[in-house]
Amino acid sequence: MDAILQVVKDRASLDLSRYKRTSLERSIARRMRARGIADVSEYASFLTRDSEELQTLVSEVTVDFSLFFRDPELFDFLQQIILLKIVLRKKAxxxxxxxxxxAGCGSGEEVYSIAILLFEALKGKASRDTVTIFATDVDASSLDKSRAAVYSPESIGNVPPSTRERYFHFDGSYRVKEFIKELICFGKHDLLKNPPISRIDLLLCRNVLIYLDPQGQSVVLRKLCYAVRPGGYLVLGKSEGLSGEISDFFAVVERGEKVFQRKDGDKCPFS
Ligand SMILES: C[S@@+](CC[C@H](N)C(=O)[O-])C[C@H]1O[C@@H](n2cnc3c(N)ncnc32)[C@H](O)[C@@H]1O
Structure with missing residues (x-):
C-alpha cells in the first residue's frame, strides 16, 4: 500500500496519505482486478511503468460523480434565500x-448549476465583471470533463424543461451554453496542498471531505474557513459537517442542507 501511495505521490503529485484507507484499498483492489494483477507490489511496479493506469487509479480514488442540482432542496434554498442575500449585500x-x-467540482454539474442560478438571480446581467466563479479539482480528467460541459440526459434529470431550453444545446447530449461557461474559471487545485482562494461569498465543497481521514478533513476545513469572507456562506455535502475549532467560526444557517455562515471576527488560520 505504501509503495503505491509513493508512486502516486511521485508521479501524479497527489498525496493520498490523508484519504480514508478503506476506500483507498477498495479502489486499488478494483484496479488490480481490472488489470488481472494479484500481487500488490507487482501492481505498484506496473504503476511506475504505465501512466494511463496511474491516471485511471487517480480518477478511481478521486470519485468525480455528480449531478445537476444534486440535492434539489439545497439548490432551492440557495436560489430562494442565499443567492438573493448575496446579490443584495453586494449591491448595498x-x-x-x-x-x-x-472546490472539488468533479465533472462540473455543481458549478454549472450554481452559475445558472446566479445568472437568474442577477436577472441575466451576470458577466465576468459582476461574478467570478472559481471551479477547482485535484483531478485533471475531472477538470477536462467540466470544461467540455457535455452531459448525458441522466445527469440533467433534475433540470426543469424550461431551464434545459434556456441554458443547454441538445444534440443527443446536453451542452452548456457559452454565456454560462464563460462565467467560470477552472483550475487544478489540491485542497490538502495548495493555499485557499480568499474573500469568497459562497463556497461549495460538497462530497469531498467524506473521502478524507479526520486529519485531512481538519486541514481542508481550515482552508475553507480562511477562504470564506465574514458574512459569506459555506456549503458542505449532506453527510459532512464542521468539526473542532472550525465550528466556532460559523453559524448554522440550514442544518439539514449543511449551509453555514462565516461569523464576523478573527481570521481563520489555514496552516
Ligand atoms: C464526488 S466528487 C464531488 C463533486 C461535486 N462537488 C458534487 O458534490 O456533486 C468529489 C471530487 O473531489 C475531488 N477531490 C478529492 N480530493 C481532492 C483534493 N485534495 N483537492 C481538491 N479536490 C479533491 C475529486 O477529484 C472529485 O472530483
Whole structure:
C-alpha cells in the first residue's frame, strides 16, 4: 500500500496519505482486478511503468460523480434565500464582483448549476465583471470533463424543461451554453496542498471531505474557513459537517442542507 501511495505521490503529485484507507484499498483492489494483477507490489511496479493506469487509479480514488442540482432542496434554498442575500449585500456595499468557489467540482454539474442560478438571480446581467466563479479539482480528467460541459440526459434529470431550453444545446447530449461557461474559471487545485482562494461569498465543497481521514478533513476545513469572507456562506455535502475549532467560526444557517455562515471576527488560520 505504501509503495503505491509513493508512486502516486511521485508521479501524479497527489498525496493520498490523508484519504480514508478503506476506500483507498477498495479502489486499488478494483484496479488490480481490472488489470488481472494479484500481487500488490507487482501492481505498484506496473504503476511506475504505465501512466494511463496511474491516471485511471487517480480518477478511481478521486470519485468525480455528480449531478445537476444534486440535492434539489439545497439548490432551492440557495436560489430562494442565499443567492438573493448575496446579490443584495453586494449591491448595498458597492463592492466588486460576487465571488463563488466550487472546490472539488468533479465533472462540473455543481458549478454549472450554481452559475445558472446566479445568472437568474442577477436577472441575466451576470458577466465576468459582476461574478467570478472559481471551479477547482485535484483531478485533471475531472477538470477536462467540466470544461467540455457535455452531459448525458441522466445527469440533467433534475433540470426543469424550461431551464434545459434556456441554458443547454441538445444534440443527443446536453451542452452548456457559452454565456454560462464563460462565467467560470477552472483550475487544478489540491485542497490538502495548495493555499485557499480568499474573500469568497459562497463556497461549495460538497462530497469531498467524506473521502478524507479526520486529519485531512481538519486541514481542508481550515482552508475553507480562511477562504470564506465574514458574512459569506459555506456549503458542505449532506453527510459532512464542521468539526473542532472550525465550528466556532460559523453559524448554522440550514442544518439539514449543511449551509453555514462565516461569523464576523478573527481570521481563520489555514496552516
Ligand atoms: C464526488 S466528487 C464531488 C463533486 C461535486 N462537488 C458534487 O458534490 O456533486 C468529489 C471530487 O473531489 C475531488 N477531490 C478529492 N480530493 C481532492 C483534493 N485534495 N483537492 C481538491 N479536490 C479533491 C475529486 O477529484 C472529485 O472530483
Amino acid at each position: 456595499s458597492g463592492e466588486g464582483a460576487i465571488r463563488v468557489w466550487c
